[in-house]
Amino acid sequence: MELVISALALLVVTVAASVILYRRIVDATREYEGSRDGVRNITFGFTRQVNKLQQEVAKVSDNATTAKVVAAEALKTSGEAKEATLKGLQAVQGLQVRVESAENAVESMRKEVQKLSTAPRPRAPQGEDVSAPIPVQGGNILAQLTDTELSVLRKIGELGEGAVPEIRQHIGLTREHTARMLKKLYESGYVDRSTNAMPYRYSVRKEIQGLIQAQPEQKPAL
Numbered sequence: 001m002e003l004v005i006s007a008l009a010l011l012v013v014t015v016a017a018s019v020i021l022y023r024r025i026v027d028a029t030r031e032y033e034g035s036r037d038g039v040r041n042i043t044f045g046f047t048r049q050v051n052k053l054q055q056e057v058a059k060v061s062d063n064a065t066t067a068k069v070v071a072a073e074a075l076k077t078s079g080e081a082k083e084a085t086l087k088g089l090q091a092v093q094g095l096q097v098r099v100e101s102a103e104n105a106v107e108s109m110r111k112e113v114q115k116l117s118t119a120p121r122p123r124a125p126q127g128e129d130v131s132a133p134i135p136v137q138g139g140n141i142l143a144q145l146t147d148t149e150l151s152v153l154r155k156i157g158e159l160g161e162g163a164v165p166e167i168r169q170h171i172g173l174t175r176e177h178t179a180r181m182l183k184k185l186y187e188s189g190y191v192d193r194s195t196n197a198m199p200y201r202y203s204v205r206k207e208i209q210g211l212i213q214a215q216p217e218q219k220p221a222l
Helices: 002-118 147-159 164-171 175-187 206-214
Strands: 191-194 201-204
Touching: 147 164, 147 175, 147 201, 147 206, 164 175, 175 191, 175 201, 201 206
Parallel strands: none
Antiparallel strands: 191 201
16 A cells, blocks of 8 residues: 555655646746747848848948949049140240240330431431432433333422322322322432431422423323
């Protein structure tokens, strides 16, 4: 009987221990499942963070590569701009030198013009004879002149003094032709020239005036 009671007690203890152990196993399983879910969530979160960081790193790497390319292009452009600026500066310096040379030349010309404008003009002495390049004696002096030139000398003799506009109206030629004719008569010694006023005034030399008066008047040949 005692053996049965002992067996029953042992069985009860065994069952109770089994129940307690089972409960602990169940609790441990629950804790394991909870821990596993937590670890899984942590792992998933960490994986997401890692993936996000990898994406950010790749983006930063791409930006760095782009920035490197842009910097290289900017450096190249800067070098070309520097070279172009240097060439432009050299061109400006050369132009400045030429401008300064031109200004100096203009200033020198201005001084020369001013000097010439203030210098006294040479003129024939009043009341004195100017030695003519041709002889004033002989009958061939007036023969060297054309009829138009003789007519001009007669007109100047009538006026006492004559200028290009007056002689031009008399002979009906252009101003340039008339001016050349009067210059030729002056350089040949037939007339004197006064430079006191513009236009120049011409007068027939006394020696020539006497010869003209002795010649018959003819119609000028135009």
